[in-house]
Amino acid sequence: xxxxxxxxxxxxxxxxxxxxxxxxxxxxxxxxxxxxxxxxxxxxxxxxxxxxxxxxxxxxxxxxxxxxxxxxxxxxxxxxxxxxxxxxxxxxxxxxxxxxxxxxxxxxxxxxxxxxxxxxxxxxxxxxxxxxxxxxxxxxxxxxxxxxxxxxxxxxxxxxxxxxxxxxxxxxxxxxxxxxxxxxxxxxxxxxxxxxxxxxxxxxxxxxxxxxxxxxxxxxxxxxxxxxxxxxxxxxxxxxxxxxxxxxxxxxxxxxxxxxxxxxxxxxxxxxxxxxxxxxxxxxxxxxxxxxxxxxxxxxxxxxxxxxxxxxxxxxxxxxxxxxxxxxxxxxxxxxxxxxxxxxxxxxxxxxxxxxxxxxxxxxxxxxxxxxxxxxxxxxxxxxxxxxxxxxxxxxxxxxxxxxxxxxxxxxxxxxxxx
Amino acid sequence: xxxxxxxxxxxxxxxxxxxxxxxxxxxxxxxxxxxxxxxxxxxxxxxxxxxxxxxxxxxxxxxxxxxxxxxxxxxxxxxxxxxxxxxxxxxxxxxxxxxxxxxxxxxxxxxxxxxxxxxxxxxxxxxxx
Numbered sequence: 001x002x003x004x005x006x007x008x009x010x011x012x013x014x015x016x017x018x019x020x021x022x023x024x025x026x027x028x029x030x031x032x033x034x035x036x037x038x039x040x041x042x043x044x045x046x047x048x049x050x051x052x053x054x055x056x057x058x059x060x061x062x063x064x065x066x067x068x069x070x071x072x073x074x075x076x077x078x079x080x081x082x083x084x085x086x087x088x089x090x091x092x093x094x095x096x097x098x099x100x101x102x103x104x105x106x107x108x109x110x111x112x113x114x115x116x117x118x119x120x121x122x123x124x125x126x127x128x129x130x131x132x133x134x135x136x137x138x139x140x141x142x143x144x145x146x147x148x149x150x151x152x153x154x155x156x157x158x159x160x161x162x163x164x165x166x167x168x169x170x171x172x173x174x175x176x177x178x179x180x181x182x183x184x185x186x187x188x189x190x191x192x193x194x195x196x197x198x199x200x201x202x203x204x205x206x207x208x209x210x211x212x213x214x215x216x217x218x219x220x221x222x223x224x225x226x227x228x229x230x231x232x233x234x235x236x237x238x239x240x241x242x243x244x245x246x247x248x249x250x251x252x253x254x255x256x257x258x259x260x261x262x263x264x265x266x267x268x269x270x271x272x273x274x275x276x277x278x279x280x281x282x283x284x285x286x287x288x289x290x291x292x293x294x295x296x297x298x299x300x301x302x303x304x305x306x307x308x309x310x311x312x313x314x315x316x317x318x319x320x321x322x323x324x325x326x327x328x329x330x331x332x333x334x335x336x337x338x339x340x341x342x343x344x345x346x347x348x349x350x351x352x353x354x355x356x357x358x359x360x361x362x363x364x365x366x367x368x369x370x371x372x373x374x375x376x377x378x379x380x381x382x383x384x385x386x387x388x389x390x391x392x393x394x395x396x397x398x399x400x401x402x403x404x405x406x407x408x409x410x411x412x413x414x415x416x417x418x419x
Numbered sequence: 420x421x422x423x424x425x426x427x428x429x430x431x432x433x434x435x436x437x438x439x440x441x442x443x444x445x446x447x448x449x450x451x452x453x454x455x456x457x458x459x460x461x462x463x464x465x466x467x468x469x470x471x472x473x474x475x476x477x478x479x480x481x482x483x484x485x486x487x488x489x490x491x492x493x494x495x496x497x498x499x500x501x502x503x504x505x506x507x508x509x510x511x512x513x514x515x516x517x518x519x520x521x522x523x524x525x526x527x528x529x530x531x532x533x534x535x536x537x538x539x540x541x542x543x544x545x546x547x548x
Binding site: 322324399 | 422427430431432433436438450451452453454455456457458459460461477478479480481482484485
């Protein structure tokens, strides 16, 4: 008979499975957002670019309202909002558009190793067109400093791109200090912020950050998927080349018929985020701390990845030493979370974000990202604590590395055979 | 990723989890893989009169790695050392319906069996038996 059996954790009343705690990947549409969107699928279906009839006018008015709602969340003006299909497009447009337009001023870009792939890969593509890119390495806590950015700048630096908050570890970068340092060094160098994960969750204002370009998306803030925006500063005017050619929509920066229902939903989501950010932040931080304490007080050898202090309120990224992440996800099948383990991808490489922090691959393989959101409850958190603790204990009883650790053997002293 | 029913079954009810005394004369231990790669298997055999009378494992790795090593211990019990050394990873792939991205788990299980047999034989040689 086997000593290890199937794990059963009773589900408390009021908790419905599966539980969604992966709010960095996406969020559900808030019912208030959906309600605002619905008329724009059927009754008010007009093309916002139709200038000569009521259907077009109604759609256009709705889009203009949404622009001002989105801009208000960032501290900007509705006229500065360029609507896109989402954050990947916004990041591409910001970086490629700025690089192309300002090519004559220089060919140097600066970004960070922990940025989203839509920033990193866009920068890498530009190296094929003669650009040079500096990828800054963050400190062990995931943060880059304004000094680091300023020191990397040259007279040829046309753009610096730093994210507001990281999608894996939730670390919030000091964008206000970075913006000030960039402009002090060279007012002409543009500052792009990928604010997708941070806006509506932590304080942010385009003027405080001295930003020129800001990418955001609706579906990370309880809006619909398929719509995002690039905020493009008007005073002083920031120029970028389009990457999509066509009818000249969005002041020539992004052609294509506007997705009116999605944009209306984006606007409503932004309005709610602006109104509820502070209260929601307090609630999510309390839930996150409860989750962290609940797990760490019962399990040894758990590590928080990235700064706990400078962090999104709803993010917890934990490594459970000696337990491989994918096997843990399998145990947590009624809980939607993510792992930095390579086994979740075909590449067999663990998270590049954790690597950039200098976290060893053996620990990166054991990481789990919890992303708490608007609709998570305390009862869910308590159930998740129980489920995680018991699953980790069970998998550690199966783990040869845990056994060695218990016997006082230093895992790093063993000559392993990488495969 | 969707797991096959057999992988889930072994993952939820792993067979032969545990450890034998490493220093026991009749025990062979195979430790393969690397923590940095996300897979480490420890597979042990107890040998009685040239036959594997018992087997145990512990695995750090994904569900497919755990299932592969669990199945491996089941397969080798009752086999002679020569028979066990003949086991191919493809048998494990077939039995567990492993997808291509998980084939390395079965390779690791095959390596673990071979390493355990080697260790046992080496011990015997060192004692001049």
